[in-house]
Amino acid sequence: MEIGIIGLGAMGREIARNLGAAGHTVTAWNRSGGQVEGVHMVETPAQALQADVALTMLSDDAAIRSVLLDANLLSQVRPGLVHVVASTISVAFAEELTTSHRAAGIDYAAAPVLGRPDVAAKGELNVLAAGAPTVLEKVRPVLEIISKRIWYMGEEPPTAHAAKIACNMMITMAIEAMAEAVVLTEANGLARERFFDLILNTLFGSRSYQVYSTNIINDRYEPGFKAVLGLKDLRLAHAAAEQLGRNLPMLEAVRHQMTEAVNAGGGDRDWSVMADYTIRSVE
Template sequence: MEIGFIGLGAMGQAMARNLAAAGHAVKAWNRSGGSVEGVTMVGAPEDVVRGDAVLTMLSDDNAIRSVVLEPGLLNKAKPGLVHVVSSTISVAFAQELVQAHRAAGVGYVSAPVLGRPDVAARGELNVLTGGDPAAVAAVRPALEVIGGRIWDMGPEAPTANAAKIACNMMITMAIEAMAEAVVLTEANGLARDRFFELILGTLFGGRAYQTYSANISEGNYQPGFKAVLGLKDLRLAKEAAAEARRVLPMLDAVHRRMAETVDAGMGERDWSSMAEFTLNAGK
């Protein structure tokens, strides 16, 4: 396939590199420049919408709006192009993107991913797809390169975005749950390593608990996913809850704690640094 790529952060670089290594012809544009092995860098975003598909891995709604919608990039696309948005974006903006692509006659697939940069580098992301089945099928060869598994969330693109937001919300809840549990157990003389050995071997052996218990145990908060981005995703969850006219108390709590973490100067650290904020609060 001829694949365009926009957005070469840590995740985007790994995804673009894997696509090129798999034999796809990849052209990329990045706002801050850079280079990726096997990928042809181009000077303007319109140069990446001349192929079969274009993937965007930009930071948020506003970045996609400024790069794709406002300059009229969709009107410059090759007929038959499918645009795949792998960013974590709001449900409302995903709905707007569906309408904008339909008006421009461009295929659209929401395909947010679960996984950190190391997982992306191995081509083992979990890819959540939403959109017209024909459009999803057209880009499946690319998705199979970046993902270890593709999860079909249905024919409506925003459903995949709602699922991704919900997953990230649940990860922050797991991080906060472990931190609060350590507060109780350490106060009564139990080392956190022993406690984590217990929970991982019994009730909570899932990947989120495995990954972030290690961060908490080691006090290692080098960013895999920055707290400031975690705060953005929790804001998206709150917006989705408001649109559904529902109150989610646990979401309110972790959003408040993540905001406190960012305000305390930890926004560029891993989002699991929220646990450190909880562990040290009140000391």
């Protein structure tokens, strides 16, 4: 299968590499250039859309709008292309993309992913897929290569993006919950590694707790997923709640804390640096 990829950030590089290693012909465009083994780099995003399936992995709404919509690339795709947006984008923009693809007669699916670059490298992402069943069946061979499991979110692409935003919101809530628990327990003489040994083996054993408790124990926040991107996703969650006319108090609390952590200089560190901000702000 011929596969195009637009955007080769930390996640996109690993996805492209795995697709190439699986024997597909992979063509990719990246704003900042670069090379990936087994991937043919092209000079324009339009060239990456001359494929059977194209995956967009750009960072946000603005980047996708600039690259795809403002440049009118939907009028330049290969006939029969299926376009898959794997980026984390707003629900409102996903609705706009659904409309624009329908008007252009292009099959469109959403497939945002759960997992960090190390998970992507193993081909073990969780893919949240939404779109018409016939469209998803066309792209299933591609998604199976990069995933541990494909989760069907429904026929409307915005649903998958709402689910991804909600998942990231919940991860930040878990990070903040661990940070506030450390504030209480360390002040009363319990080392954080002992406390986390307790919760990981009793109440909270999920991957998010495992990964981010390790960061908090070691007081090490090397970027896996940058805090500035985490803040972007919390803004998307806030916008989605506003669109519904709803106030989500826990969301607003973690959005405030992540904003403070980024403003304190943690924007390029892992988003679990929010825990460090919370812990240190009470010392």
